[in-house]
Amino acid sequence: MEMFSPDFLFRNAVVGGWIVCVLCSVLGVYVALRRMVLLGVALPQAGAAGIALVFFLTHHVHGENGGGAHWLALAGSLGVTFAALALLVVGSRGSRTPVEWKIGAALAVASAATLLIVALNPTGDLEMTSLLRGELLAISDRDLAFLAASAFGVAVLFTLFRRELLLVSFDAEFARTIGKDPARWDALLYFLLGVGISVGVMTAGPMVVFGFLVLPALAALRLTTHLFATFLVAAAIGTACSLGGFQIAYRADLPAGPVYVLLAAAVWLAASASARLRRRMALASSLLLFAFVPFLAGCGWLRSPDERASEPAPRGGLPQLASPIAVLPFKNETGASLRLASANPLDELAHAIGREGKDPTLTVLDLLEVRAAQELARRGYAVVPTESVRAAVKQAPTDAQAALAQAQAGGIAGPLMVGTLSQFTRNADDLLHVRLELALVDPGTGQTVWQGSARRPVPVPAAFTLAEIADDAAPAIFAEAFAAH
Amino acid sequence: MSELIRVERAELGYPGRLVLRDVTLAIREAEFVAVLGANGSGKTTLLRSLLGFVPPLGGRIERTPGLRVGYVPQRETLDDLYPVTARDVARMGTFGDLPFWRRVGPAERARAREALAACDATEFSRTRYAELSGGQRQRVLIARALATGPQLLLLDEPTAGVDRAAEKAILGVLARLRRERALSIWMVTHHAEAVRGAVDRVVSVDAGTAVEEPA
Numbered sequence: 051m052e053m054f055s056p057d058f059l060f061r062n063a064v065v066g067g068w069i070v071c072v073l074c075s076v077l078g079v080y081v082a083l084r085r086m087v088l089l090g091v092a093l094p095q096a097g098a099a100g101i102a103l104v105f106f107l108t109h110h111v112h113g114e115n116g117g118g119a120h121w122l123a124l125a126g127s128l129g130v131t132f133a134a135l136a137l138l139v140v141g142s143r144g145s146r147t148p149v150e151w152k153i154g155a156a157l158a159v160a161s162a163a164t165l166l167i168v169a170l171n172p173t174g175d176l177e178m179t180s181l182l183r184g185e186l187l188a189i190s191d192r193d194l195a196f197l198a199a200s201a202f203g204v205a206v207l208f209t210l211f212r213r214e215l216l217l218v219s220f221d222a223e224f225a226r227t228i229g230k231d232p233a234r235w236d237a238l239l240y241f242l243l244g245v246g247i248s249v250g251v252m253t254a255g256p257m258v259v260f261g262f263l264v265l266p267a268l269a270a271l272r273l274t275t276h277l278f279a280t281f282l283v284a285a286a287i288g289t290a291c292s293l294g295g296f297q298i299a300y301r302a303d304l305p306a307g308p309v310y311v312l313l314a315a316a317v318w319l320a321a322s323a324s325a326r327l328r329r330r331m332a333l334a335s336s337l338l339l340f341a342f343v344p345f346l347a348g349c350g351w352l353r354s355p356d357e358r359a360s361e362p363a364p365r366g367g368l369p370q371l372a373s374p375i376a377v378l379p380f381k382n383e384t385g386a387s388l389r390l391a392s393a394n395p396l397d398e399l400a401h402a403i404g405r406e407g408k409d410p411t412l413t414v415l416d417l418l419e420v421r422a423a424q425e426l427a428r429r430g431y432a433v434v435p436t437e438s439v440r441a442a443v444k445q446a447p448t449d450a451q452a453a454l455a456q457a458q459a460g461g462i463a464g465p466l467m468v469g470t471l472s473q474f475t476r477n478a479d480d481l482l483h484v485r486l487e488l489a490l491v492d493p494g495t496g497q498t499v500w501q502g503s504a505r506r507p508v509p510v511p512a513a514f515t516l517a518e519i520a521d522d523a524a525p526a527i528f529a530e531a532f533a534a535h
Numbered sequence: 536m537s538e539l540i541r542v543e544r545a546e547l548g549y550p551g552r553l554v555l556r557d558v559t560l561a562i563r564e565a566e567f568v569a570v571l572g573a574n575g576s577g578k579t580t581l582l583r584s585l586l587g588f589v590p591p592l593g594g595r596i597e598r599t600p601g602l603r604v605g606y607v608p609q610r611e612t613l614d615d616l617y618p619v620t621a622r623d624v625a626r627m628g629t630f631g632d633l634p635f636w637r638r639v640g641p642a643e644r645a646r647a648r649e650a651l652a653a654c655d656a657t658e659f660s661r662t663r664y665a666e667l668s669g670g671q672r673q674r675v676l677i678a679r680a681l682a683t684g685p686q687l688l689l690l691d692e693p694t695a696g697v698d699r700a701a702e703k704a705i706l707g708v709l710a711r712l713r714r715e716r717a718l719s720i721w722m723v724t725h726h727a728e729a730v731r732g733a734v735d736r737v738v739s740v741d742a743g744t745a746v747e748e749p750a
Contacts, residue, residue: 083616213630213639220617220627227586227606228631228683275663277618 060300066189066197067258068292070250071310073201074262075270075288076208076281077246080239082267084219088150089138090263092157093131093247094256099160100130101251102167120193120252127248134160135240189253200249204242215239216277254307261311262288269314269321287317303522305511363428366532369490369500373464374432376439377423378453379446380415380469380486388414388474390517414474414520415446418486421524422467429532434462450489454496465499466491474520481507482523488531502531538563539602539687539719540585545594547577547584553592554580558745560738562687565717567710569730572740578723581738581745582691585721605680607690610672615665621675622660625651628682650681653716654708670701674708681712688712690722694729702726706733 081090104126138152189197208215214235217225222232250259270284295310302309382388390412423433442460446468447453453468473485484507490500508523540562548554554577562568562585572578583589584596586606605628628650629643651660654674659667667675673693680688688709694702710733712718721738724730731737737748 083614085614085616210635213633214635216619217627217630220619220624221608221613223588223608223612224606224627224679226588227604228628230631271616271618275618276620277623280618 060296062189062191062194063306064293064296066194066253067296067306067310068289069197069201070254070258071262071266071288071292072285073204073246073288074250074259075266075284077204077243078263078265078267079270079277079280079284080215080219081243081263082271087264088153088157089243091260092138092153092160093134093243094251094259094263095157095160095164096134097127097131097248097251097259098256099164099167100126100128100248102126102164102171103130106167106171120190124196124248124252127251128244130160131244131248131251135244139236139240193253197249197253200245204246207238208242211235211238254310258307258310261314262291265311265314265318266291269318272318272321272325287314291317361428362430363425363529365429366529367500367502368426368429368431368532371431371465371490373493374434375423375426375465375467375490376434376443376457376462377419377426377436377467377469378439378443378457380419380471381446381448382413382415383470383472384474386474388471388516390414390417390515414516415471417517417520418469418471418524418527421520422469422488422528425524425528425532426467434464438462450491450498451496453491454493457493463493465493476510476513476519480509480511482510482519483507484523484527486527486531502533504528504531506530537599539599541595541597542585542591543595543597545584545591545596547580547589548592549580549589550592554743555740555745556743558594560745560747562719562721564686564719565713566719566736567713567734568719568721568736568738569727569734570721570723570738570740570745571725571727571730573725576740577743577745578725578740579691581740582689582721582723585689599686602687603683603685605683605685605688607673607676607680607688607693609691609695610669610676611696613664613672613676617664619664620661621651621656621664621667621671621678622647624664624675625656625660625678625682628679631683646684647678647682650678651675653681653712654678655704668701669697670704673697673701673705677705677708677712685718687719687721690720692723692725694724694726702729706730709733 078090081087101123104122108122134156138149138156214225214230215238217228217230218232218235219239222236225232225235247259247263250262266284266287267280269287270280274280274283291310291313295313296306298304298313299306299309420436423436426433439460439462442462443456445456447456450468453466457463457466468489468491470487471485472487473483475483477483484504486504488502488504489498491497492499504527506526508526510519510522513519513522538561542558542560545558546553546556547558558581570578570581580589584591586604587596587598625647626639626643629639629646633639633643648657648660651657654677656671656674656678659671659675662671664672664675677688677690677693680690690709693705693709697705706729709720709722713720722730722734727737739746739748
């Protein structure tokens, strides 16, 4: 239940992902029943193309207009999704051109257009890539509220007009004879699909949306004999796979979207297998199926990032020391501020106009200092608490002697770790190019007793912000720096 | 017998494609009529015109105001994928009278139950539609049309693809509905031999027109 706590950093990601998964799972029942699975692939891709297009047309630059980026993306996603819907399905009943042909063509165009537009818009590349992959981790309270309101609206309309939607889907001609105009109710279904897909792509990316438009519905159709039960089971699968998937992704440090989808695929396979069993066995196997996901999510073999960060590690090339090590502020020689974005929008505004914000400005170097202390602790060293070091030494020392002088002035007596960061750049190939020099200074003599460095590029494919990049790369950086040479 | 639908010198078809010309016929109360013709002769076009799906290109089709028509489509047009039981399908016949804010209540359930019973379909009312045989499905679709409370039943090839026993059962149900409920029944078929003795008259669709004949 930690994941629903307001203090949990990823709470919005968990709740947002859950809403998208449940919404798509329920809408997906009609996608499967009406044999529109191809539409379920094409529309999310069209939504993604819309996001790319609107960023390209507005010359959106990464880092600017953070909150507005979401609304821009939403406008693009909604606009292109509904345009695609209009082109693909309006008037498709009775048309001589098979709708699959049009959907296939639309999918090809949307996929190619998305990649091309991203390539043409290098300034927005990072943020756009984040949105296209589904920036679950970056969802704000306001975005979450909008998503919840949209999902609620879709759910209300879906429930109110469930009979009409069933009737025109099952037998449009009969519906017409009892006064239910198929074109009108088809339009409602497509509208609900369009809204669900647009906000879903915005929140979780096209892959998750497509996956959940298809897999939970297929599994639910295998397990149920009544439509109402199909919707309930699809929603339950969406819930189990998103919450369980998040636990797995969080603990195993994997991208959430693919984990969600593969978990849903596992449920579908299990459902298909259970459907082959005798009907009497089906209930028992279904119960086992739903027990499987929470078990997997809650079991102990996966460790959280915090658990991993505190596991013992080999000492490497570091000398044996009796006194606690103080990690002093690192020197920044990269030429960039490496400032981390503040969670407080007022601070961001203040920074934009060149003023100091209310909260202290943090940089990548602050993060690396904290991680250095953690990595030393993993290797069995006693470490002076970071807060105590910060209180004693405010500025990064220029050299070993200056470090010693500053530490003694601040009342720190043990060995000192100093560091210089001269490169911290992520290239388009998702590699972080880093150069960090570390040294241990003996407090008695002022001599350097150990030196280490990290220079190898570190892959950071799942990180988008500077903080995520530093966080993801830190274990590899310090493993290299502390290794025996 | 009063007329429910009157077709007067109608030209039936689609824009740019005339299928039947100079069609004059009447659908009267409590009659059982077979619409016979070869594949592609225009039987379905005539049926769709009577339903109002296809407006006449010329002439007139007049319906009694407030006429309720129960339509039974070809069962192959319905997808087996839907997780609905025979009872669910029969209840669809009551949806036309239900405003969106009302649930299917006891009255609607009773109507569907009674329609299934009238079609000898009670015993498999809880069976999934996809698991029913062709003849059983056809009876469920007739029950659904019956649940609309119709004065006229229009059936599109109800005996196509079923065995002789199922065909006999379907025709028996239709004859009984006509007899007990004074329903008017028009049935499109190309099984001339099977229906000749069961119906009051025949409408032959051939050579681009439709002509009434005695049974």
